Amino acid sequence: MIDILTGLKRFQSDVYPSHRELFAHLAENQQPRALFITCSDSRVVPNLILQAEPGDLFLIRNAGNIVPPLGSADGGGTVASIEYAVEALGITDVILCGHTNCGAMKGILHPEKVASMPNVAAWVQHAAPARREVERLFPDVDEHERMERMVEQNVIQQVKNLLTHPFIRSRVEGARMEIYGWVYDIRSGLVRGMDDSGKEFSEIHFESHGSPDEKRMLRELEKDEEFWERI
Numbered sequence: 001m002i003d004i005l006t007g008l009k010r011f012q013s014d015v016y017p018s019h020r021e022l023f024a025h026l027a028e029n030q031q032p033r034a035l036f037i038t039c040s041d042s043r044v045v046p047n048l049i050l051q052a053e054p055g056d057l058f059l060i061r062n063a064g065n066i067v068p069p070l071g072s073a074d075g076g077g078t079v080a081s082i083e084y085a086v087e088a089l090g091i092t093d094v095i096l097c098g099h100t101n102c103g104a105m106k107g108i109l110h111p112e113k114v115a116s117m118p119n120v121a122a123w124v125q126h127a128a129p130a131r132r133e134v135e136r137l138f139p140d141v142d143e144h145e146r147m148e149r150m151v152e153q154n155v156i157q158q159v160k161n162l163l164t165h166p167f168i169r170s171r172v173e174g175a176r177m178e179i180y181g182w183v184y185d186i187r188s189g190l191v192r193g194m195d196d197s198g199k200e201f202s203e204i205h206f207e208s209h210g211s212p213d214e215k216r217m218l219r220e221l222e223k224d225e226e227f228w229e230r231i
């Protein structure tokens with residue numbers, strides 16, 4: 001705990017003063033660039049990965065970056081936070097980001113590992129359709145690849161779950177919202193993005209051959225950067 005408090009002290013004495021204007025602006029306003037839904041895993045640090053400032057990302061985190069589908073008894077906090085991000089803050093870009101070596105995904109592949117944790121065991125059941133897809137599509141892969149595919153299929157499944165919620169689906173169908181499925185590789189720092197088919201993942205490049213979605217997002221990020229430079 002002493003390390004944690006040392007960090008707080010350093011923030012207050014060194015970091016805060018150098019961002020005083022930004023924090024003053026944020027004290028009364030927030031206009032996040034994106035809703036970022038990811039795992040609670042300590043190794044996934046969205047503001048570091050995206051080099052985002054305070055106020056940039058509206059974050060929702062839980063074990064396994066899960067979005068309970070419409071009608072789930074346990075949708076509560078996660079779905080309420082998504083609803084607030086969309087309805088109250090007007091966020092139109094949603095990034096759902098899984099990661100390599102995810103403990104929650106191990107839990108759904110190996111239920112015995114979470115048998116003593118009934119809440120975890122029940123929660124990861126939201127990834128059960130993804131596990132069935134892994135078994136169907138990749139029946140003969142080794143354990144390492146099975147985990148990799150599981151993480152990807154879970155992102156696909158949770159994007160589908162997002163679309164079960166009418167306030168999300170209506171915006172996506174009306175081209176007023178974009179959803180991006182990502183997988184962050186802890187070892188390499190690379191990110192793979194779900195393609196337009198919603199079935200395949202490939203590394204996100206930011207050169208001219210980026211997908212139209214990536215190019216559009218980059219343009220928006222550049223616009224946002226101009227905004228942040230002005231304030």
Ligand SMILES: [Zn+2]
Binds near residue numbers: 040041104
């Ligand atoms: Zn995880």
